[in-house]
Structures are given as C-alpha cells and as structure tokens.
Amino acid sequence: MTEDATKNEPSPNQPKLNQIVSAIESHVGQDALIDHYINKLSKDVPTIVANPNTYYSIAKLLRYDEQLNFAYLSELHGTDFETHMEIYVHLHSFNMNQSVALKVKLDRAAPVIPSLVPLWPGANWPECEAYDLLGIDFREHPDLKRILLGDDWKGYPLRKDYQPYDVEV
Amino acid sequence: MLRTEEMLLNVGPQHPSTHGVFRLVIKIDGEIIKEATPVIGYLHRGTEKLAENLQYTQIIPYTDRLDYLAAMTNNYVLCHAVETMMAIEVPDRAEYLRVIAMELGRVASHLVWWGTYLLDIGATSPFLYAFREREMIVNLLTELSGARLTFNYMRVGGVKWDAPEGWIEKVAEFVPYMREQLAGYHELVTGNEIFVNRVKGVGIYTKEEALQYSLSGANLRCTGVKWDLRKNEPYSIYDRFTFDVPTREEGDAFSRYHCRMEEIEESLKILEQAVVQFPEGPILAKVPKIIKVPKGEAFVRIESPRGEIGCYIASEGKKEPYRLKFRRPSFYNLQILPKLLEGENMANLITILGAIDIVLGEVDG
Amino acid sequence: MLGLAKGLSYTLKNLTRKKVTYDYPNEPLPLPDRFRGIQKFYPEKCIVCNQCVTICPTDCIQLTGKKHPDPSKKGKIIDTYDINFEICILCDLCTEVCPTEAIVMTNQFELAEYSRDHLFKNLEWLDENDENIRKVNKV
Ligand code: SF4
Ligand code: SF4
Numbered sequence: 001m002t003e004d005a006t007k008n009e010p011s012p013n014q015p016k017l018n019q020i021v022s023a024i025e026s027h028v029g030q031d032a033l034i035d036h037y038i039n040k041l042s043k044d045v046p047t048i049v050a051n052p053n054t055y056y057s058i059a060k061l062l063r064y065d066e067q068l069n070f071a072y073l074s075e076l077h078g079t080d081f082e083t084h085m086e087i088y089v090h091l092h093s094f095n096m097n098q099s100v101a102l103k104v105k106l107d108r109a110a111p112v113i114p115s116l117v118p119l120w121p122g123a124n125w126p127e128c129e130a131y132d133l134l135g136i137d138f139r140e141h142p143d144l145k146r147i148l149l150g151d152d153w154k155g156y157p158l159r160k161d162y163q164p165y166d167v168e169v
Numbered sequence: 170m171l172r173t174e175e176m177l178l179n180v181g182p183q184h185p186s187t188h189g190v191f192r193l194v195i196k197i198d199g200e201i202i203k204e205a206t207p208v209i210g211y212l213h214r215g216t217e218k219l220a221e222n223l224q225y226t227q228i229i230p231y232t233d234r235l236d237y238l239a240a241m242t243n244n245y246v247l248c249h250a251v252e253t254m255m256a257i258e259v260p261d262r263a264e265y266l267r268v269i270a271m272e273l274g275r276v277a278s279h280l281v282w283w284g285t286y287l288l289d290i291g292a293t294s295p296f297l298y299a300f301r302e303r304e305m306i307v308n309l310l311t312e313l314s315g316a317r318l319t320f321n322y323m324r325v326g327g328v329k330w331d332a333p334e335g336w337i338e339k340v341a342e343f344v345p346y347m348r349e350q351l352a353g354y355h356e357l358v359t360g361n362e363i364f365v366n367r368v369k370g371v372g373i374y375t376k377e378e379a380l381q382y383s384l385s386g387a388n389l390r391c392t393g394v395k396w397d398l399r400k401n402e403p404y405s406i407y408d409r410f411t412f413d414v415p416t417r418e419e420g421d422a423f424s425r426y427h428c429r430m431e432e433i434e435e436s437l438k439i440l441e442q443a444v445v446q447f448p449e450g451p452i453l454a455k456v457p458k459i460i461k462v463p464k465g466e467a468f469v470r471i472e473s474p475r476g477e478i479g480c481y482i483a484s485e486g487k488k489e490p491y492r493l494k495f496r497r498p499s500f501y502n503l504q505i506l507p508k509l510l511e512g513e514n515m516a517n518l519i520t521i522l523g524a525i526d527i528v529l530g531e532v533d534g
Numbered sequence: 535m536l537g538l539a540k541g542l543s544y545t546l547k548n549l550t551r552k553k554v555t556y557d558y559p560n561e562p563l564p565l566p567d568r569f570r571g572i573q574k575f576y577p578e579k580c581i582v583c584n585q586c587v588t589i590c591p592t593d594c595i596q597l598t599g600k601k602h603p604d605p606s607k608k609g610k611i612i613d614t615y616d617i618n619f620e621i622c623i624l625c626d627l628c629t630e631v632c633p634t635e636a637i638v639m640t641n642q643f644e645l646a647e648y649s650r651d652h653l654f655k656n657l658e659w660l661d662e663n664d665e666n667i668r669k670v671n672k673v
Binding site: 039041042043045071072073074075077079080081088090094097101120121122123124125126129133146147148149150157158 | 209210213215217218253254380381382383384394396401463465466467468469470477479481483491492494496500501503504533534
C-alpha cells in the first residue's frame with residue numbers, strides 16, 4: 001500500500017510520517033514496522049503497522065519521545081478481519097499537532113497483545129471493550145473484564161463467525 | 170477512637186442522579202469512599218454489530234440513540250466519515266443547516282446538563298428554567314426534522330429537509346433571547362454561595378491526568394488545554410466563524426461548569442453568524458442511490474457537546490460497513506471516575522459524577 | 535448572601551412571566567407538519583415495489599401483494615400491509631423512499647396500548663388513520 005501515497009502528489013503529511021518512521025527505525029529497529037503509509041481515505045492520517053512483538057516498544061517511543069510525544073490516546077478498538085485481528089489506535093501529539101494511526105495485526109486464533117494502559121491509562125476501558133466484544137487478550141492489563149456484556153456471556157459478538165446464543169430463544 | 174467498618178454500597182443502576190442506568194459499587198469507611206467500581210453496560214444495544222448488516226442510510230437512526238441529548242452531532246459524525254471516504258463535496262446550504270442544527274443541539278445539551286446537575290446538587294428551580302429554554306430548541310428542531318430527539322436529519326451528502334419557511338428567522342430571534350436567559354442563569358446560580366461551596370475545589374485533576382485518561386470536551390478544557398476539534402481540526406464550515414474556546418485552569422467541578430456555560434455563549438455566536446451567512450442552494454449533493462464506500466478504512470473525529478466523538482469505518486466496498494466503531498466521548502470520560510472518587514466524601518459523589526456529564530446511551534453504545 | 539439575594543430576585547422576576555406549559559391532553563399539542571407519527575397508508579397508491587420493506591432499519595413492515603384483479607392491467611396491488619409498532623422507531627425512511635407516497639407520516643403519536651397485540655397495525659387501521667396527514671412530503 002506504500003505506493004498509494006506516491007501515486008498522486010505526495011500528501012502534506014508525508015514529512016511527518018517520515019519523521020515518525022525514521023524515529024522508530026533508529027530507536028526500535030529497522031524491521032519494527034511491517035508497513036507505513038498515508039491513509040488518503042482518512043484525511044491523510046499517517047498510518048503505521050507494527051509488528052506484534054515491537055508494538056509495545058513503538059507505542060512507548062511514540063508516547064515518550066520528546067519530539068513525537070503522542071500524549072493523547074484518542075481511540076483504541078479492534079476489528080475482526082477474518083484472516084486476522086487488528087487493533088487500531090489513534091494517537092494525537094499536541095507537540096507536532098498531528099495524529100497517527102498505529103495498527104497491529106494479530107493471530108486470529110490466539111489474539112494476545114501487550115496492554116497500553118501503562119502508557120495511557122485512558123486505554124483501560126477501550127481495551128476491556130475489545131476483550132469483551134472480540135476476545136482480544138491484553139497482557140498486563142490491570143483489570144481486564146467484560147465491560148459491556150454480562151460476565152456469563154458466551155462468545156465474542158463482534159467476531160464475524162459469532163453465533164447468537166440464547167437459551168430462551 | 171471510633172471504630173469504623175467498611176461497607177459496600179450500591180448506587181444505581183436506577184438512581185436519578187446517574188442519569189440513566191449506571192451502577193456504582195462503592196466501598197465506604199464511614200463517610201469516606203475507599204474504592205469505587207463503575208458497572209456499565211445496562212444500555213448496551215450492540216449498535217456496532219447491528220450496523221454491520223445495515224446500509225449507511227439505515228444506520229443514521231441508530232446513531233440518534235447513542236447520545237440522545239445531542240443526536241445531531243452523532244448523525245454528523247457518521248455522515249462525515251462516509252463523505253470523507255467517498256470524497257463527497259457537501260453543498261454549502263446543507264453544511265449551514267447542519268452546523269445550525271448541531272449548535273442548537275449543543276446549547277440544548279448543555280442546558281440539560283446545567284439543569285440536571287443543579288437538580289442533583291439540590292436546586293430544583295434551575296432545572297425548570299433550563300427545560301423551558303430547551304423546549305424552545307427542541308421545538309425548533311422538531312420543526313426542522315420532525316422529531317424531538319431522534320432526528321435522523323442528516324443524510325450522506327446533505328440533509329433531509331430544507332429549513333421551513335421562517336425557521337432561520339426563528340433561530341435568529343432565539344439567540345438574543347437565550348443570551349438574556351443565560352445572564353439570568355448566572356444571576357441565579359453562578360454566584361450562589363451554597364452552590365460555589367459545593368463545587369469549588371471538588372473533583373480536581375491536573376492537565377496531565379486529563380490527557381492520560383483521554384478526557385475530552387469540557388472535561389479536558391477545564392484543566393487549561395485549549396483543545397476543540399472545531400478549531401484545531403476544522404471540519405465542516407467551522408473555519409468560517411469566529412468563536413473562542415473557553416478554558417479554565419483549576420480542573421475542578423466549578424471550572425467545568427464555567428466551561429460549559431461559556432460554550433453556550435460561543436455556540437450562540439456561531440448561530441448568530443450562521444444565520445447571517447446562510448446561503449441559497451441545494452441541500453443534497455449528488456450521491457448514488459445505493460451508497461457504497463470505497464474499500465479501505467477511515468477514522469474521523471468531531472467535537473460533540475461531551476467531547477470528541479469519532480467514527481471508524483472499515484469498508485469492503487459493499488453497501489454495508491464491514492466494521493463500524495464509534496468513539497463515544499462519555500465512555501472515555503467516565504474512566505477517570507474511580508480515581509476521582511477515591512478518598513472523597515460521600516456527599517461529593519454526585520457532584521463529581523454529575524460534573525463529568527455522561528449520557529448512558531453513549532457510554533454503553 | 536449577596537448571591538442568594540440575586541438568585542431570589544431572578545426567581546421573583548420569573549413569577550410574572552407567561553406560562554410555558556401545555557394543557558395536554560385537554561388541548562392537542564401544536565405539532566409542526568413534519569412531525570413523525572404513525573403512518574397513513576393509501577392502498578390504492580401502493581405499487582408493491584417493496585422499497586419501504588428494504589429500507590426499514592428495524593424490519594417492522596410486512597407486506598404481500600396480489601395480482602391485479604383487472605387482467606388487462608399489469609403489476610400488482612397490495613394485499614396486506616402491517617407495521618409492527620413494537621419495533622418501529624418512526625425514523626421516516628419508509629416514507630422517504632416510497633415512490634408514490636403511498637405511505638406518509640401523520641401527527642398521530644399516541645401509541646400507548648393495554649396490550650402489545652394492539653401495537654400491530656394492519657392495512658385497514660393504517661388506511662383509516664387519516665387525521666393530520668403530513669402535507670409536504672418531499673422537498
Ligand atoms: S418509520 Fe422507520 S422503522 Fe418505522 S416502518 Fe418506517 S422505516 Fe420502518
Ligand atoms: S414503498 Fe410505497 S409503493 Fe412501494 S411497497 Fe412500500 S408503500 Fe408500496
């Protein structure tokens with residue numbers, strides 16, 4: 001998808017994406033990212049796709065790096081893409097006045113990923129929601145629980161193969 | 170020394186001050202709250218799951234039911250997400266109608282907050298005054314859209330109805346009237362010593378905490394962060410209006426009160442300018458009859474009365490979304506509650522909860 | 535103390551204001567033309583195109599058509615038409631898509647019933663529901 005960004009004229013956010021990517025590559029490692037591109041459909045937001053095992057270090061860098069300083073977690077949710085699970089995190093940096101979308105693809109059979117709560121306490125409930133509705137296991141989450149559905153709910157409704165289960169119907 | 174025992178107390182799910190079905194399990198030691206655990210989900214309707222089987226036009230009425238006090242912004246965020254992905258240019262007149270409707274909604278929503286918050290604290294009459302003025306807004310919006318709360322007014326590419334005859338004039342007349350009432354509200358409440366004693370210095374958090382907990386809207390601005398998506402990530406036609414983003418430094422319940430009251434004033438300013446600039450023209454862009462969003466994904470966010478409301482769409486190019494997700498500001502804002510309540514006096518519970526301004530339809534999705 | 539006195543003076547000022555409450559149900563509520571209440575259905579206008587059924591987000595419309603009794607005419611006419619008001623959310627989409635305006639909104643909003651069965655409105659009921667019908671349906 002990288003050629004999308006270069007196909008037409010380069011996006012005004014391209015330099016910012018380059019800055020983020022080079023910071024990640026120099027601090028976390030050359031192969032920390034699977035992909036990075038400008039998402040033209042989504043108001044040109046720089047999008048980076050992390051490796052599951054570098055996801056936390058990248059998030060940490062984005063959070064604490066002095067230049068980047070993505071202090072605000074705007075959104076976190078998961079999606080079931082049938083071939084894989086995906087976490088989408090929308091971060092905002094007041095320093096750079098820029099948002100970034102951080103994505104990570106997970107194994108659908110065993111979706112496990114480190115929790116972001118140590119970095120952004122605001123990720124607490126959204127992660128619970130993703131666990132509740134999609135069954136994604138967030139490691140080190142302080143209190144991972146079924147937040148919207150009942151504790152005895154069977155299955156994960158937002159998974160595409162979910163079968164509604166109700167004894168009374 | 171007096172020996173005290175810890176007690177477990179359930180507040181809600183049906184309790185007038187929780188504004189819906191919200192339950193709070195608190196551990197108290199005497200009058201002091203040791204631990205608070207919010208329990209939510211009583212109003213979860215699975216909007217996101219339902220949406221996966223619905224066309225985009227059909228989802229709009231469902232968005233009305235998230236934040237039912239300001240349904241126009243919810244309508245807008247979905248339409249805006251679809252329009253962004255399809256690169257639809259919305260006609261000017263439609264955008265003006267949308268902005269007028271959204272700002273009226275913002276005023277109405279803050280009025281409800283103001284009235285119910287004071288009711289929670291123990292003042293009955295402000296509630297009646299607030300609802301008197303809100304009723305006028307609701308009537309205006311009924312005239313425009315045909316429903317009092319669940320408007321289903323916006324469409325992808327524009328709006329359903331043009332303004333009825335004389336409607337814009339009525340909005341223009343409403344603005345000075347509301348200003349006058351607002352001055353009265355300040356007279357009635359803002360300087361009231363009992364009220365000030367109840368809210369000043371209660372529920373304080375810092376700017377850093379607000380950011381960490383992903384708070385938005387007045388909850389964030391009350392700590393001095395000048396952050397309003399209408400200004401900072403201009404969408405729609407908000408860059409055509411001059412208005413200010415009210416902030417406060419203290420971060421307590423009183424500062425949130427001030428922020429919201431001043432936001433009403435700013436919304437009135439926007440309304441005033443919008444009715445003057447109101448252009449002629451079509452109200453619906455040329456959109457295909459069956460709306461199909463191109464393959465890909467997008468996340469947009471706008472400023473609702475409660476904070477940052479966002480909409481994420483992942484599309485496979487079909488007429489239904491593959492995945493639809495709303496970033497619901499109340500859900501995020503409520504997270505800080507256990508932290509705020511810890512060590513507080515029981516009597517402050519309602520003051521703190523009310524100042525966050527939650528709508529349970531939105532918390533539970 | 536000053537704050538309290540100020541507040542009291544505001545309250546006193548409001549004593550002389552005109553009442554804003556409605557005398558419902560003694561007087562009917564003034565409702566705008568666009569108000570969305572229970573639909574009126576015109577069986578003779580309906581061309582059984584099924585668009586209303588398709589668009590309804592809650593799947594609360596059920597209809598069946600039958601062959602036109604006059605064999606020289608093509609097309610179908612409506613046979614049964616039911617709306618389930620247990621789940622209709624009065625979203626206005628069915629009236630929006632109907633090409634012949636066979637289904638339109640009215641100002642009738644009083645839906646309280648003693649039994650859920652009464653919320654199931656059939657063709658005859660919807661046909662007879664002809665007070666305060668919306669005048670302007672499309673802009
Ligand atoms: S108003 Fe909406 S919910 Fe009711 S029948 Fe029409 S389309 Fe269905
Ligand atoms: S859309 Fe109108 S004409 Fe078509 S079936 Fe429904 S009521 Fe009849």
